[in-house]
Amino acid sequence: MKISKKTNICRLVVLCVFGFVLHNVTAQKSIKIHKATEIIKIDGEATEAIWQQHLVAGNFIQTLPEAGKSSKQKTDIAILFDDSYLYVLGILYVDDENEISSQLTARDDVGNADVFGIQIDPFGEAREGYDFSVTAAGVQSDQKITPTDTYANYNVVWQSKVKLYATKWIVEMKIPFNSIRFPKEDLSNFKINFQRITNALNEDAYWNPIRLDVDGYLNQLGKLNGLNSIAPPLNLSFNPFVSVVTEKSPAGTKNTTFNGGLDVKYVHKNAYTLDVSLIPDFSQAPSDDQIFNLSPFEVKFNENRQFFVEGTEIFDKGGYLYTRRIGGAPISKDNIHLSEDEEVKENPVTSNIINLLKFTGKSKNGLSIGVLNGITAESEAEIKNINANTTRKVVTNPLTNYNAIVLDKALKNNSSLTFINNSVLRSGAIYDANLTALLYRYYNKNRTYSMYFKKALSQKYFSNTEDEFGHEYYGYAGKVSGKWRGGASIKLLDDKFDSNDFGYLSRNNELRFKGDLSYTNNKPKKIFSRYQVFLDHQQRYYYSLMKQEQTYYKLGTYGVFKKNNHTFFAEFRYLAKGKNFFEARTKDRHFNVPAQAETFLEYQTNSNKNISLSAYMVLVKYYNSDVFTNEFITGYGLRARVGQHFSLYFSQALEDKPNGVGFIKNEENDIVFGSRKVKELNNAITLNYAVNSTLNVNMRLRHYWITVDYNNQFTLKNNGDFMTNNFSINPDDYDDNFNQFNIDVLAKWQFAPASEVSLACKLGSNYYNAAVNSNYGTNLKRVLEENNSTTVSLKMTYFLDANILKKRR
Numbered sequence: 001m002k003i004s005k006k007t008n009i010c011r012l013v014v015l016c017v018f019g020f021v022l023h024n025v026t027a028q029k030s031i032k033i034h035k036a037t038e039i040i041k042i043d044g045e046a047t048e049a050i051w052q053q054h055l056v057a058g059n060f061i062q063t064l065p066e067a068g069k070s071s072k073q074k075t076d077i078a079i080l081f082d083d084s085y086l087y088v089l090g091i092l093y094v095d096d097e098n099e100i101s102s103q104l105t106a107r108d109d110v111g112n113a114d115v116f117g118i119q120i121d122p123f124g125e126a127r128e129g130y131d132f133s134v135t136a137a138g139v140q141s142d143q144k145i146t147p148t149d150t151y152a153n154y155n156v157v158w159q160s161k162v163k164l165y166a167t168k169w170i171v172e173m174k175i176p177f178n179s180i181r182f183p184k185e186d187l188s189n190f191k192i193n194f195q196r197i198t199n200a201l202n203e204d205a206y207w208n209p210i211r212l213d214v215d216g217y218l219n220q221l222g223k224l225n226g227l228n229s230i231a232p233p234l235n236l237s238f239n240p241f242v243s244v245v246t247e248k249s250p251a252g253t254k255n256t257t258f259n260g261g262l263d264v265k266y267v268h269k270n271a272y273t274l275d276v277s278l279i280p281d282f283s284q285a286p287s288d289d290q291i292f293n294l295s296p297f298e299v300k301f302n303e304n305r306q307f308f309v310e311g312t313e314i315f316d317k318g319g320y321l322y323t324r325r326i327g328g329a330p331i332s333k334d335n336i337h338l339s340e341d342e343e344v345k346e347n348p349v350t351s352n353i354i355n356l357l358k359f360t361g362k363s364k365n366g367l368s369i370g371v372l373n374g375i376t377a378e379s380e381a382e383i384k385n386i387n388a389n390t391t392r393k394v395v396t397n398p399l400t401n402y403n404a405i406v407l408d409k410a411l412k413n414n415s416s417l418t419f420i421n422n423s424v425l426r427s428g429a430i431y432d433a434n435l436t437a438l439l440y441r442y443y444n445k446n447r448t449y450s451m452y453f454k455k456a457l458s459q460k461y462f463s464n465t466e467d468e469f470g471h472e473y474y475g476y477a478g479k480v481s482g483k484w485r486g487g488a489s490i491k492l493l494d495d496k497f498d499s500n501d502f503g504y505l506s507r508n509n510e511l512r513f514k515g516d517l518s519y520t521n522n523k524p525k526k527i528f529s530r531y532q533v534f535l536d537h538q539q540r541y542y543y544s545l546m547k548q549e550q551t552y553y554k555l556g557t558y559g560v561f562k563k564n565n566h567t568f569f570a571e572f573r574y575l576a577k578g579k580n581f582f583e584a585r586t587k588d589r590h591f592n593v594p595a596q597a598e599t600f601l602e603y604q605t606n607s608n609k610n611i612s613l614s615a616y617m618v619l620v621k622y623y624n625s626d627v628f629t630n631e632f633i634t635g636y637g638l639r640a641r642v643g644q645h646f647s648l649y650f651s652q653a654l655e656d657k658p659n660g661v662g663f664i665k666n667e668e669n670d671i672v673f674g675s676r677k678v679k680e681l682n683n684a685i686t687l688n689y690a691v692n693s694t695l696n697v698n699m700r701l702r703h704y705w706i707t708v709d710y711n712n713q714f715t716l717k718n719n720g721d722f723m724t725n726n727f728s729i730n731p732d733d734y735d736d737n738f739n740q741f742n743i744d745v746l747a748k749w750q751f752a753p754a755s756e757v758s759l760a761c762k763l764g765s766n767y768y769n770a771a772v773n774s775n776y777g778t779n780l781k782r783v784l785e786e787n788n789s790t791t792v793s794l795k796m797t798y799f800l801d802a803n804i805l806k807k808r809r
Helices: 010-017 050-052 313-319 774-783 802-808
Strands: 030-032 060-063 074-081 083-093 115-121 130-135 140-145 160-165 170-178 192-199 203-206 223-225 237-246 252-270 272-278 344-348 353-362 367-376 381-384 390-399 398-408 417-425 432-443 449-463 468-479 482-492 510-521 530-543 547-561 567-575 578-580 589-595 596-604 610-623 632-640 646-667 670-692 695-716 735-754 755-769 789-797
Touching: 050 074, 074 192, 083 115, 083 192, 115 170, 115 381, 130 160, 130 170, 160 367, 237 589, 313 367, 313 398, 313 417, 547 646, 646 695, 695 774, 755 774
Parallel strands: 030 223
Antiparallel strands: 060 203, 074 083, 083 170, 115 130, 115 192, 130 140, 160 170, 192 203, 192 223, 237 252, 237 789, 252 272, 272 353, 344 381, 353 367, 367 398, 381 390, 398 417, 417 432, 432 449, 449 468, 468 482, 482 510, 510 530, 530 547, 547 567, 547 578, 567 596, 578 589, 596 610, 610 632, 632 646, 646 670, 670 695, 695 735, 735 755, 755 789
């Protein structure tokens, strides 16, 4: 299944929302693989006699838009092997060459191009698979597939070639056995599927039919016969790199560094993979989308560093790992004690990573193993005594070791039992942290019902105070098959549970009950090609006081129109009067939140067209409130393809909250809130130009603007209401007008397999004042005039296969 960036959302909707029954499944197809008896040249021509000898009709079946019907276009397939490679051939017929969509894009982004792909599950256990796909423009995409998700960060070395003809296009692939995990002795359970995406027809079709009413994808693959045991060569590779990085701070300070490092990958017996990164360089990681945070919770940013996003799917289990902690902000960065005549001269905002190690594997008895380790160096802030003109150093982050271990055992019916341990060990007196969790996921034989349970224990060990332990409990049971589906869950976090040393947890102290019910029809007869209606109800309590925080009821629907492949979403949610226990920034203090109704609407046009649009809006109405007034949120995205080489995406999001409340300060023994008007605008544009399938230039520009206008202040009462006070606090002193502008440019040239030269340039500037009445044009001009931070990085990475090195000796 082509589960690329383009179709990942479609997959999650179709395979996780639509379907869920395994009975009455279409009979599994099988295809025989043959030994390659001649040299196969990967040229997109398929002139070798052995190809013609073993070519078979694919007889693909649609999954979209007309599920279960034969594909409107003919596809022939063949598959061969030798001791080192799988060879795949696809011949995709069309009525006219103008029907072939061959948009050029970056690797792993299929854009609007036609696609041919192969998906394999070497163990045949429906727990881990691989997707290798090629667009009609020759762009490669490879991904790892799990029962619940896909990982486009999986990148391996393989060959492919595409050639276009008047009435067809041909794809040839050469996939090393070294790039996948498989059982060493018995390959009789090897599963396979082939996929074709035809944009002109809005069609997604497969060799082995993919039922929309079946839970999962890997369990629907066909059978590969004829593959005996394989003894591939040594699986050891090196990726040395060199880079030069020039950085300029907003103050004008410049620094140029020359770097070199090495990434090593070794796979033992095609089961266990060791990744080591020595002196890693993340200078080309994309910029974070910074925001002005008004909430009491930490902002979570995406992980963009390659080492942490490639081959880390096993560590996602349970949701306890946040790898941005490695190399993140020093733990004591904001906890420096100064005397009256001292100031901070220098204070690092990140910790330096010394080395990284990652080990993953799977035994023949179904035990998957993952170990992730990272070590960061000591960080120091420099403090200057203004009067004495002296400086001193303060340790803000000690030498720290981060370690994550996951053991995942496959059980009957694709059930699983998982053990997780995350630990952070720090030198010196700063506390150490540990998290241990046990997860159990159950499916019955027909996958009609499922249950999921987890228990976690967080531990903090202090040197001069009492240790701290926290607990998490979670349970879910539901019916996951048929048109009618539903489930119920309970979640409990006590007020001591804290996984944030190596994870991300916005809040604890929560008891939550949730239930949902849905009806799905994926074969309606008239207007829609599929639609769904669902109900959702949740009750949440502040656990330590057992006070109800929030209760809501949600009714929603979505559907896809047959005629034009457009999609609509609609949701209505009613939230009863509740309590907010976190905005006051004081334990166990709350303010009362009025009842409210939210209406959400979204419409998406056909993304397979050269121009597509998606737009949404949210209307919020408050009831019986003297402080809150109605809110309006909207946004849209416009995607356009211009010719074969160029594409752009522009998005804009606006939030208008004319009257709300927020914490200002603590005054004496009182908690002071302010009523405020918040306007937030986020504009972003992404431009992509692909010269060919190996040379690509991408640029992203983003401007973020927010104004926070306080117009009154009052004291929070013990019962959660507000009252006037006599404090001489001017609300205007807390007004904020914040802008951020950043540009990311990245050019990549892949001059050899897995070897590339890349040039990255990142510019960022901030503009901040209290002019909340200034207009957009003025703010954009000012932020562009600000001194910016700049990072320019030129990097070359070269792939070395140990087998090739041995042959050259």
